Amino acid sequence: MKLITVRGGKKLYGKVDVSGMKNSALPIIFSTILAKDKCIIENVPNVSDISLSFDILRLLGAKVTYYQTTGVAVIDTAPLDKNFATYDIVSKMRGSTYLIGALLARFGSSHVGWPGGCDFGSRPIDQHIKGFEMLGAKVSFKEGYIDAVAPSGLVGGSVYFDMPSVGATVNVMITASLAKGETIIDNAAREPHIVDLANFLNMCGADITGAGTSTIKIRGVEALHGCTYAIVPDMIEAGTYMVAAGAVGGEVTVNRIIPKHMETVTAKLTEAGVDVEVRDTEIVVRSDGSFRGVSLRTLPYPGFPTDMQPQFGAFMCLAEGVSNITEGIFDSRFRYLEEIKKMGGVSEVVKNKAIITGQSKLVGTKVHSTDLRAGAALLIAAMAAEGETEISGVELIERGYFDIVGKLRSLGADVELIEV
Numbered sequence: 001m002k003l004i005t006v007r008g009g010k011k012l013y014g015k016v017d018v019s020g021m022k023n024s025a026l027p028i029i030f031s032t033i034l035a036k037d038k039c040i041i042e043n044v045p046n047v048s049d050i051s052l053s054f055d056i057l058r059l060l061g062a063k064v065t066y067y068q069t070t071g072v073a074v075i076d077t078a079p080l081d082k083n084f085a086t087y088d089i090v091s092k093m094r095g096s097t098y099l100i101g102a103l104l105a106r107f108g109s110s111h112v113g114w115p116g117g118c119d120f121g122s123r124p125i126d127q128h129i130k131g132f133e134m135l136g137a138k139v140s141f142k143e144g145y146i147d148a149v150a151p152s153g154l155v156g157g158s159v160y161f162d163m164p165s166v167g168a169t170v171n172v173m174i175t176a177s178l179a180k181g182e183t184i185i186d187n188a189a190r191e192p193h194i195v196d197l198a199n200f201l202n203m204c205g206a207d208i209t210g211a212g213t214s215t216i217k218i219r220g221v222e223a224l225h226g227c228t229y230a231i232v233p234d235m236i237e238a239g240t241y242m243v244a245a246g247a248v249g250g251e252v253t254v255n256r257i258i259p260k261h262m263e264t265v266t267a268k269l270t271e272a273g274v275d276v277e278v279r280d281t282e283i284v285v286r287s288d289g290s291f292r293g294v295s296l297r298t299l300p301y302p303g304f305p306t307d308m309q310p311q312f313g314a315f316m317c318l319a320e321g322v323s324n325i326t327e328g329i330f331d332s333r334f335r336y337l338e339e340i341k342k343m344g345g346v347s348e349v350v351k352n353k354a355i356i357t358g359q360s361k362l363v364g365t366k367v368h369s370t371d372l373r374a375g376a377a378l379l380i381a382a383m384a385a386e387g388e389t390e391i392s393g394v395e396l397i398e399r400g401y402f403d404i405v406g407k408l409r410s411l412g413a414d415v416e417l418i419e420v
């Protein structure tokens with residue numbers, strides 16, 4: 001079993017290069033299924049969720065080569081000849097949901113095991129299903145599988161999402177790309193990774209406009225072809241290092257990013273009294289480790305991202321004063337606060353709200369990561385704490401953070417990855 005040990009109290013100094021965005025790479029990797037051609041994807045992060053997506057494509061018959069040193073993936077889906085993916089492999093990650101739409105668009109039917117996903121409340125896919133049915137597919141569920149079939153082919157239409165679901169927006173964009181006629185998505189997700197996917201699909205010959213707004217128009221085309229495309233930088237990885245620098249203290253430059261994607265994190269750190277300097281392609285965070293508590297509510301982009309909520313919660317456990325967090329996206333995403341309580345953190349959670357009373361210090365102990373962002377939160381708390389912390393559940397952190405231990409060590413943190 002892997003553990004991360006942290007000896008707290010070391011401030012962070014230096015520059016960290018941000019990798020490509022996992023949650024943008026997954027939709028793009030699965031949508032190569034439509035190209036029936038070779039795609040060269042650059043800036044692909046070397047994390048376990050991405051490796052799993054490559055394994056899934058290989059199982060379906062695609063040829064995938066990933067060059068870890070350069071982050072380039074060469075994916076040829078011409079030989080891909082299966083439209084089904086078993087439950088045991090797709091249940092490991094939420095991103096597998098995109099297989100339903102991609103295989104449906106390519107083969108006219110798909111048979112995919114129920115997708116997994118981090119455990120913070122229910123993760124329904126009713127909006128995805130509503131999109132597929134709008135496009136003319138019949139969707140049924142049996143024995144842990146989702147069957148989608150379009151006997152008369154896929155035909156464009158209009159769909160309104162009850163909430164701006166990232167996954168459902170991705171799935172309908174992919175599926176509608178090869179449908180006959182025009183599709184309109186209203187109340188679409190506006191995340192940078194939605195824009196990234198639209199740019200990729202358009203490079204492959206699709207005709208998508210409006211990505212990044214609440215209304216996306218997809219004009220179906222006959223076929224797509226391969227292309228070369230670079231994934232945007234990971235705004236959540238970048239935000240994680242920004243908040244770590246604010247919480248622990250020091251001076252950290254977060255490099256190779258798109259500062260506009262970081263606006264809410266920059267604003268909240270600044271509100272807390274942390275010095276954040278925004279440059280063209282990097283952000284410098286300077287902190288003496290003392291800052292005020294703030295209140296925040298997670299919202300769909302361009303609101304404060306839910307994937308930054310645990311990291312900020314750890315930060316607020318160290319602030320002066322009381323903070324409030326409202327988790328506006330998931331039922332509840334506060335299990336990490338129970339772990340930080342073991343270190344002396346003081347918080348109270350009622351449904352999707354947390355009240356955090358900042359402490360001048362936390363004390364290291366054994367804690368467990370319940371999901372990848374919770375793991376990042378525990379790392380932040382541990383680096384600011386006194387004494388040694390041992391974090392288990394490391395495999396969850398590795399799903400979305402490439403070499404987080406190496407990157408933190410390069411900033412001066414006393415962090416170690418060990419096998420026991």
Ligand code: EPZ
Nearest residue numbers: 023095122123124125126127128163165166167307329330
């Ligand atoms: C994506 O999940 C991300 N995962 C999540 O990141 C992220 O937290 C989330 O978007 C929100 O930004 C990937 O990209 C692989 P949603 P997704 O559909 O698509 C409800 C991480 O840490 N909903 O936008 O599943 C849903 O329950 C992970 O990297 C329905 O009710 O999120 C949630 O409350 C964690 N019905 C809300 O909408 C549906 O059909 C937003 O979900 C779909 C969603």
